[in-house]
Amino acid sequence: MSDRQKIVLLLLPAMLVIVVLFFGGLIIGLMRSFNYMPIIGLTEPNFKAYISIFSDIEFYHSFLLTFHIAFTSTLISCVLAIGAALLLRRSFVGKTIVNFLFQLNLTIPHLVGAIGMLYLFSQSGSFARLAAEFHLISRPSDFPALIFDPYAIGIIMQYVWKEVPFIGVIVLANMQSIGEDYESVARSLGASKWQSFWHVLMPMIFPGVLSASIIVFAFTFGAYEIPALLGANYPAALPVLAYQKYTNVDLAARPEAMAMAVIIAILCAILIWIYVRYCRKRIRGQA
Amino acid sequence: MSQKQNRTLQSLRVLTGIVLITWLVLPLVPLAIWSFAKGWYFPDILPKRWTLNAWDYTFSDTAGVLDSLWITIWISLAATGLSVLIGVPAGRALGMYKFKGKELVELMILAPVIVPGIAVVLGIHSIFIFLGLNNTVTGVVLVHLIPTLPYMTLVMSGIFANYDPAYEDQARSLGASPLKTFWYITLPAIMPGIIVGGLFAFLVSWSQYILTLLIGGGRIITLPLLLFNFATSGRNDITGAIGMIYILPGIIILLLTAKHLSGRSGAVGGFGQI
Numbered sequence: 074m075s076d077r078q079k080i081v082l083l084l085l086p087a088m089l090v091i092v093v094l095f096f097g098g099l100i101i102g103l104m105r106s107f108n109y110m111p112i113i114g115l116t117e118p119n120f121k122a123y124i125s126i127f128s129d130i131e132f133y134h135s136f137l138l139t140f141h142i143a144f145t146s147t148l149i150s151c152v153l154a155i156g157a158a159l160l161l162r163r164s165f166v167g168k169t170i171v172n173f174l175f176q177l178n179l180t181i182p183h184l185v186g187a188i189g190m191l192y193l194f195s196q197s198g199s200f201a202r203l204a205a206e207f208h209l210i211s212r213p214s215d216f217p218a219l220i221f222d223p224y225a226i227g228i229i230m231q232y233v234w235k236e237v238p239f240i241g242v243i244v245l246a247n248m249q250s251i252g253e254d255y256e257s258v259a260r261s262l263g264a265s266k267w268q269s270f271w272h273v274l275m276p277m278i279f280p281g282v283l284s285a286s287i288i289v290f291a292f293t294f295g296a297y298e299i300p301a302l303l304g305a306n307y308p309a310a311l312p313v314l315a316y317q318k319y320t321n322v323d324l325a326a327r328p329e330a331m332a333m334a335v336i337i338a339i340l341c342a343i344l345i346w347i348y349v350r351y352c353r354k355r356i357r358g359q360a
Numbered sequence: 361m362s363q364k365q366n367r368t369l370q371s372l373r374v375l376t377g378i379v380l381i382t383w384l385v386l387p388l389v390p391l392a393i394w395s396f397a398k399g400w401y402f403p404d405i406l407p408k409r410w411t412l413n414a415w416d417y418t419f420s421d422t423a424g425v426l427d428s429l430w431i432t433i434w435i436s437l438a439a440t441g442l443s444v445l446i447g448v449p450a451g452r453a454l455g456m457y458k459f460k461g462k463e464l465v466e467l468m469i470l471a472p473v474i475v476p477g478i479a480v481v482l483g484i485h486s487i488f489i490f491l492g493l494n495n496t497v498t499g500v501v502l503v504h505l506i507p508t509l510p511y512m513t514l515v516m517s518g519i520f521a522n523y524d525p526a527y528e529d530q531a532r533s534l535g536a537s538p539l540k541t542f543w544y545i546t547l548p549a550i551m552p553g554i555i556v557g558g559l560f561a562f563l564v565s566w567s568q569y570i571l572t573l574l575i576g577g578g579r580i581i582t583l584p585l586l587l588f589n590f591a592t593s594g595r596n597d598i599t600g601a602i603g604m605i606y607i608l609p610g611i612i613i614l615l616l617t618a619k620h621l622s623g624r625s626g627a628v629g630g631f632g633q634i
Binding site: 076077079080082083084086087088090091092094095096097098099100101102103105110112156157160163165166167168170171174175176177178179180181182183184185186188189190191192193197198199201202203205206213231234238287288291292294295296297298301302312315316319327330331334335337338341342344345348349 | 370373374376377378380381383384385386387388389390391394401402403404405445446447449450452453454457459465467468469470471472473474475476477478479480481482483484485486487490502503505506509510513563566567569570573574584587588591592596599603606607610611613614
């Protein structure tokens, strides 16, 4: 058997799954978003679903909210993760514990973290009770709304809780393989601590940070269960809105749900393009 | 740098470390307490009365938690097994060979890692209607392959990139059959990768929500779905107990594989999915 045949055979099952399920799902979603599905007698594609969602203010609110959630969570997580990695690369008391907790956190599903946030930060949650204990508030409703709130603070806190360890572990490994020699050289040439971090270390860890950020942004943009649990009713995050439309008793709303799925997929395609363009080579070296 | 400055810096590190540790553990604390609490109302900082009621209920036959636990384990095991069977050959092709279109194949396999489930599952739901796969365990297992398979393939591709096929050639030239060669030479060499990749694929499947919700159609209630239902219905004590059970496999797997979880291993990328 030639190498060529071998490669085809080895890849065939995996490609079958990816092409049929993943790309099949994408393409069927795209077709249905245009009201085109010959198998059930829809033979004339149209833009109704897109016109409908683009003329509905709810979609824009939902999109902006989702973008805000993903962008803010990713940004805060990155900054804190880099800080945590800088802390963890030196030895200090409790380093082993932080390291272990970072890894533990990686294995805990987002949903559990979300329920934890609900019990900590809701208006009758642990922090509200502490505030009452210290006579800062007298009723649960005096406590600021951090869950089901329009700014999605609870959702963002949950993502930051989960993603700081995720990005942190990747950045830490990056830093450890780079070593501290370059910074020492910069320092001995008169660079300040900040300069040696910003101009020397940062450019070297950037590809790792960017690729982790892309994964985090895409996840936080497309996750359903966390905004479904911690989010306000209006506006709902885009994945929640898409699910509501899809499961609506009015079947006419289904193409609208598909159109939203297509929009999420397009956004991810852009992210994949950025990934390929800027971080691919570095990642491969580490795989 | 002066001694004093150094000491300030060191205590700053310790302080940040303490804040970090607290923040990492904090969300799990009320969950654990709730599972032993009886009527823990505002403004009590701790429950006035403790009980095992939630745990009794959780482990009773009528609650359905155990049924849900078994079906979740079964689905995750099946998705992991299939991922190994399909992902190991694909990993071999990507790790050991250079060929035309390899970049594209890699990209196609990588895409599901970035594109979230909600973007593809609505379309899949439409296809599965015709295939009769909606509301079935088979359908849920198949759809779980989308996040688990890329991950398994990437881990195995890393393993095969550092694998020397010369041993296989030697075994073959000494008269071993292809099957024997695979069983005695290849498999032992790639076993660590299969175990680590498999354990993490299990966790990825274990944490799926929206894929199961839509394809399972409310018939297949895995543990996260049940957890969500109890969390939104206000049964905090039972939610706490189920939550504790739900995070258990992750903790066990962590204890088994802690050293593989450094960011240096390609395996970590998969945790973006959990």
